[in-house]
Amino acid sequence: MKMTFRWYGSSMDPIPLKYIRQIPGITGVVTSLMDLPAGEVWPLERLKKLKQEVNKAGLELEVIESVNVHEDIKLGLASREQYIENYKETIRNLKEIGVKVICYNFMPVFDWTRTSLDRVLSDGSNTMSYDQDIINKITDPQKFADEIQNQTGEFEMAGWEPERMAELKRLFQAYETVSHEQLKENLKYFLEAILPVCEECDIKMAMHPDDPPWDIFGLPRIANSLESFEEIISMADSPYNCITLCTGSLGSNPDNHLPEIIRHFGRKKRIAFVHARNLKIEKPGKFYESSHLSRDGSFDMYEIMKALNETGFDGYIRPDHGRMIWDEHGRAGYGLFDRALGIAYLNGIQESIEKQKK
Numbered sequence: 001m002k003m004t005f006r007w008y009g010s011s012m013d014p015i016p017l018k019y020i021r022q023i024p025g026i027t028g029v030v031t032s033l034m035d036l037p038a039g040e041v042w043p044l045e046r047l048k049k050l051k052q053e054v055n056k057a058g059l060e061l062e063v064i065e066s067v068n069v070h071e072d073i074k075l076g077l078a079s080r081e082q083y084i085e086n087y088k089e090t091i092r093n094l095k096e097i098g099v100k101v102i103c104y105n106f107m108p109v110f111d112w113t114r115t116s117l118d119r120v121l122s123d124g125s126n127t128m129s130y131d132q133d134i135i136n137k138i139t140d141p142q143k144f145a146d147e148i149q150n151q152t153g154e155f156e157m158a159g160w161e162p163e164r165m166a167e168l169k170r171l172f173q174a175y176e177t178v179s180h181e182q183l184k185e186n187l188k189y190f191l192e193a194i195l196p197v198c199e200e201c202d203i204k205m206a207m208h209p210d211d212p213p214w215d216i217f218g219l220p221r222i223a224n225s226l227e228s229f230e231e232i233i234s235m236a237d238s239p240y241n242c243i244t245l246c247t248g249s250l251g252s253n254p255d256n257h258l259p260e261i262i263r264h265f266g267r268k269k270r271i272a273f274v275h276a277r278n279l280k281i282e283k284p285g286k287f288y289e290s291s292h293l294s295r296d297g298s299f300d301m302y303e304i305m306k307a308l309n310e311t312g313f314d315g316y317i318r319p320d321h322g323r324m325i326w327d328e329h330g331r332a333g334y335g336l337f338d339r340a341l342g343i344a345y346l347n348g349i350q351e352s353i354e355k356q357k358k
Contacts, residue, residue: 001313002027003025003343004028005020005026005318009033012035015330017053023344024344026059026343028063029060031064033050041090042093043093050097061099062099063101063273064099064101064103066104066208067102069190073190074106075175076178091203094201095201095202100316101272102204102205103206103273106183107219108175108219110145118332121288125325128288129288130287133285145168184222187232191235191236191241192236195238204272206243206271206272207242209249210249211249211252212249213250224250224256225255226264233270242271244274245271245273245275246320248279252287254284259300259307262308263310272315272316274316275317276319276342276346277289278298278299280298289322289323289333290323291345305349305350319346320339320342322335323335323338
């Protein structure tokens with residue numbers, strides 16, 4: 001497997017590539033053109049410059065996270081046709097720079113959601129947390145979105161595009177008539193349209209789970225369990241219809257048994273990308289992001305890595321959300337230090353597993 005690191009680009013990420021290159025075992029970065037609104041074609045010239053910058057630092061660029069799906073596609077509006085054509089063109093442009101995997105999600109309106117970005121833990125570090133009880137009391141999602149964005153400081157909340165957050169009221173009204181089944185049909189339509197291009201370009205679509213893996217604010221969510229992902233890969237039967245196996249997103253629901261899910265889809269060769277992280281579940285619907293160390297959270301990271309090895313996973317993996325430690329200032333969940341420690345920990349587990357095979 002290839003160890004990678006999420007990077008938001010030199011103009012939007014305070015972490016320079018030269019620091020990332022110094023993390024032991026690193027092979028490449030996972031990045032995007034974060035400034036482009038969802039639905040636009042990603043220009044080939046910009047992609048070539050991005051690849052050149054990453055390669056010059058001694059790193060690979062083979063995974064994009066994310067080419068965001070326009071809300072009109074999720075809503076199934078007639079205008080989705082143009083946005084799907086734009087998506088196809090972006091896929092073709094990504095082929096030209098050697099991209100092998102596109103991570104994406106199909107969450108309505110909100111991408112990954114937290115109720116706090118700076119909860120202080122007992123060791124003095126800061127971390128992101130979620131509390132469903134807080135969500136249940138919110139009557140104004142726009143106010144909530146504004147408060148979360150304010151917590152990010154000068155950094156944009158990843159996946160929360162400003163143009164989308166500015167029209168929450170309209171979007172909530174548009175989704176009032178969209179059921180879970182309709183959202184599934186809209187996903188199926190999208191996948192059937194783009195997968196032939198993915199096959200032609202040898203690029204896998206790796207769908208990220210809903211985060212958290214249940215409905216919020218009355219919005220339907222459809223990618224949150226073994227059963228739901230089995231339905232998703234069955235609705236468009238192509239080896240390029242794959243999964244981003246995010247342990248934190250799926251694992252925040254204790255009913256999701258992570259090693260079992262990994263073995264199920266790993267044997268089918270449908271896991272193209274892995275987000276490996278730990279979190280501490282305090283009670284159903286309430287959790288915070290812990291260090292990657294197994295005993296600090298609720299997940300057995302050794303068993304997770306073991307399941308990946310047992311199914312022959314040879315794709316891309318990265319540490320996911322980290323704490324802010326050692327007075328680092330940066331994008332919430334995406335500092336350098338704790339994620340680098342996460343890589344060191346995952347590398348140690350991987351080395352022990354490999355040596356046990358001999």
